Structures are given as C-alpha cells and as structure tokens.
Amino acid sequence: MTEKIKLMSHLVAGYPTDDLAFRAAQALVSGGTSILEIQLPFSDPSADGPLIQTACTQVLARGYKVADGLAFISKIRKEFPHVTIYLMSYGSLIYTPGVANFCKKAAAAGVNGMIIPDLPFDHDEGLTENCRKNGMVNIPVAAPSMAEKRLDKLANAGFPYIYAALRTGITGRQTAISGSTLSFLEKVKSGGSKVYGGFGIYNGEQARSLASAVEAVVAGSVFVKIIAQNQNNPELMEKELTEKARELSNS
C-alpha cells in the first residue's frame, strides 16, 4: 500500500518547553500529520503511562496553567490554519471552570474537538452539547473490553467520531494489530461514526495494517519518547519526529 495514511499525532502542551513543543508540532506537521491531538497537562493523568505522566508532571512543575495551554493551541492554530486540532485532557480541567465556559475558550483558541476519556459518553456533564454549541465535536473513547451492549450504545449514539483505544490498559505499550482488533473496529463503526484508532502505535507496519480500518491512525507515546530523549538536541528531535511521522503516515 503506497497511499498516504491520515495521521493523528499527539503531543503534550508545553513539553518540554513552550518553544520546543511548538517546534515539535511543526516537525509533526511537516512529517505528514493531519490532526494534532494536544494534551493539556493534568496532575492525575490516570489513563496515561509513565512517559506522558512524567511529561505532564514536568510541565506542571513550571506553574503551567490551562490558559498557557490554550495560548499554545492558539499559536499552532495561527501557524497551521488547515490542521485539525483536538484537545485531550481529563474531566477535572473541564468541569472545574464549568464545561460551557471551558468549551467556549477552547473553541476560541482554535480547537476542533475534545477527547476527555474520563467523562463517560452517556454522563458527560454537558460536554457533547457544549462542543456542538461552539462548533466542536466531542470524541468519546471506546475500549475493546467494553461490554457488547455498551459498545453498541456508544456506536449508535450519533457521534461523528469515536476514538478507539486498541487495547486495554494505559498509553505507552506497543499493541499488536490482530483480527480481534479489526473486528472491534468494525463494531465501533457499526453506527456510522468515523473511527480514530490508536494506543501503542510505534511503527509503519502497524499503521499500514490499521489504515484501511480507520479514519486516521493515532500515535502518541512514540512521539513523546522522541521529544523526551532529544530535549537537549532540538534539531535531532525535529528530524526524528518528522521521520517518524512520515513513516506512520506513509508519506
């Protein structure tokens, strides 16, 4: 398969510095990224593995606020008017300032959609509605361990997009793309939603075997790892991010 694969690349806002995070975003886009998933650092990222967790802790230790994260997103929005931007974070940061208030600010910063895995799709504190009011989409996260009935309910709840976590557990460990992964994706799509598939995507082979089953392939920890390892060598960081994004997007 030689076709370009739509790639959603994840990065942590402000990690390791505002400047380097911005350069990382540029490198990911020049490597063929179509969608940026930008994570706002939270003190208790319970769905994330050690890599992303450490990144978040490090950014917060600088006194980083949500406003700084939204300013970072605004800057990326201006630089890349055509890249889709999704904001990923946890319910606490959305609920505490008020869901309506938060969504308004996020939309103003240029966010197109929200991924908040600990606000359940059927009890989301008004997230879906407030996203809609502000021209964004709420993107719920499905997991392969979901009970049949619940997965069916999610697939038929009318969400334009669903993020499918391709295995149970937390972010960061490599996932094998198997027949059961593909049949899970079929179920997620069964109500007409488009599906983003990720969790443990590290190489082009995985991306290619997933590509035809999803709207976009999502990769996160692989990039965070490159950023973490090359904090002191920005040029190498950019080069490796671009190359990895090219590999995953087949471009």
Added chain:
Amino acid sequence: MTASSDGFFGQYGGKYVTEVLRRPLDELQASFDFYMKDAAFLEELHVIQRDYIGRETPLCFAPRATELLGGAPIYIKLEGLANTGAHKINNAIGQCLLAKKMGKTRIIAETGAGQHGLATAAACAKLGLSCTVYMGEIDVRRQQPNVAAMELYGAKVQPVTSGSRTLKDAVNEAMRDWAANFEDTHYVLGSALGPAPFPDMVREFQAVIGKEVEKQCAERNIEIGAMVACVGGGSNSIGFFSPFLEKKEIRLVGAEAGGIGPGKGENASRMCGTAARDGILQGYKSRFLLDEDGQALPTRSISAGLDYCGIGPQLAALGRAGRIEFTSILDREALEAVSFFAKNEGILFALESAHAGAAAMKLAKEVPSGKAIIINMSGRGDKDVFITSPVFRPEAWGQFLRSEIERLDSNKDIHETTVLGGCLK
C-alpha cells in the same frame, strides 16, 4: 441518603472513568449485589470477622477522660484492636473474599498510612491470593513499620514516585494496573470513595463498626449524644455513622486534617475552610482541594491516612446537607490527643484516629449531660512510633537510631552493641 441511587449520593458520586474500567466496575457491582444477599457468603464473612479479625471490638468507657474534660461521658470504640491494628481489615477481608468468589487470583491495593495495605496483605495471606500494594514514596518513608509488616505477609510493596508521591498517586497507579489486568485482578480500594460501586461497597463492609456500637449501646443503656470519627477518604467514619444517619437526634462529627494551618497546601480539609470546591477526580464527583484550573492541590497532615485531597461522595453530600458536621484538627492537637488518651486511659490512638479524639475533647462540654460521646479509635498508634518519637522523645530516639545503624553496619548482635547509658528512660 443511606445508600447511593445508581451510584450517586445527591449531587456527588458517579462513575467517571475511562471505558476500560467500566466493565470491571460493572461486573464488581453485579457480584457485590449478588453476594451481599447470599447467605453462605455472609456466613463465611461472619466467621472470619469473629475468629480472624476478632470482632466484636470493645466499646470502652473512658472514666478519667470524662472527668478531666468535665462534660459528657466518653466512650471509645476500640476498632484498633481489630487484627492488623485498624478498621481497614473489615473492608479488605470483605473485598478479598468477594474477589475470590469472582474467580480473581491477584489483588492490588493503594495505601496511605499503610493500614489498608497491611490489612489487604494480611487478607490475601489469609485467603491465598497474590498481593501488590501501591504506596507513595513519601508514605513508604513515614510508615516503615507497615511496609515491613506487609512484606512479612508476602505482599509486594511498590513505591509510587509519580506526582505528589502520596495516597492520591498510589490510587492512580493502582487504577492503571487494574485497567491493564482486570481479568484476573481485583482492585481493593480502601476508602469509601472512587467510582461506584466502591463508596457503597466499602461503607457496607465497614458498617459492622456502627452496627456493633448500636448493639453495645442498646445492651448497656448508653444514650448517644454525639459520635466522632476522623475523615480522610472516609471509610471508618461512614461505616461508624452508617446505622445512625436517620437518627437525627445524634450529632455526627467528622474530624479532618487541619495540618499546620488554614493556608493552601497546609492541610487536608475538604469540608471546613474555603479551599475546597466541587470537582471530578479519581473516578468520582465530590469536594476536592483543587486549584482554579482543576489541578489537585498539595495537602499536608502529620497523619498519612488523612493526607488526601478528596473525600468520599456520601460524606460530602451528607456534609453539604448538614447531617454530618465537620471540624478541622491541627497536627499539634492530634499529638496532644495521642498523649492525653495514652496517659489517662491507657489507649494509644493512631495519629489519624487522634484527630477524632481531639475533636471529642473540644466537644465534651457541648453535649447535654447524661448523653455519651462515642469516639471511633479507628486504629492504634503502634505504627506511628517513627513520627511520635521524634516529637515526644527526640534525643533518646535520635541516639537509638544512630546506635542501631552503627550496629547494623558493624553486623553486631544486639547484646554486643554500644551501651546507651541512662538516657533511654
């Protein structure tokens, strides 16, 4: 508000988790509902409670404390006499037995003071389950005796180095483990918080405390004026209060950690003071110490078990509704209470439970005469020797530690070690 309605206690509670955790929680709910009506399960639990935990625990009259405080007669529920030294075993045994019925072979738990970890480690040893306990690195340091005991029970103690390295971070780490391993693993949450069904389940397994108090008071014609318990996440307090929630004539008082003062980061008071707000964290909606963005704020308390930024949703709801009163106790006041009850009653409170003791000391004169104050001594203070010794006997303690290190380094038997002289009185 004696139980949740679909996981909610009024405005608080819920199941705010990723879909990965949804299935284990739903399965747990179903099994819990089933076994709590299963006579064979309840009988097995009862026998373990009687023969292994050592129930019922005594309700002890405190005559000198009563006289010295000059008010209501004071009774102490000696929950710290339960096997492993605290109330935590009630819930640990209940959940481990349930997990075994569900076919789980591995148990994980979080712990703050180490009492819940210790109880879970013991319950696993008793019931033949493998056990891993997540414990914040700071708590590992301040509660070494419990770490040592957990290892003796065969548990693996996993220090948590992320975030603030205390209880909250141990909960996150246990959640991560569970999300990856729920097929064979049960997560024994130790407090009446987290996503449903934990708040209901932990309360039910801890309600044995309150039910015994009810029975003991009826047998001895004790008329209760007020009941006092310390509140971290809230497992001992909600279990102690549970049968009395509808008896409005009885005052129910929760003692929170006042730490070193009212400032931000100086305490762990969620219901007193102005620092807390409604939030969603660690799977439930409740009152939390959060900043304006929703980030968890640092907390502080001399007692590891109360050093947590959230409170169980049922307690928060009952507090907001005015049914439970909350008061904040400073580290200093808790230490004074440890000393007061040790010297006058021969009862050594854990630092956590000493917050309840201190609150009762303040309350003694407010309760109408003839009506009793019942304090829940949720744990005993043996485990706190590394914290209380530097306060109560700093020099002798320092000398002991130095000589002990010297002895270990030189590999000497205790009989051959340096004579400490007359200072260890």
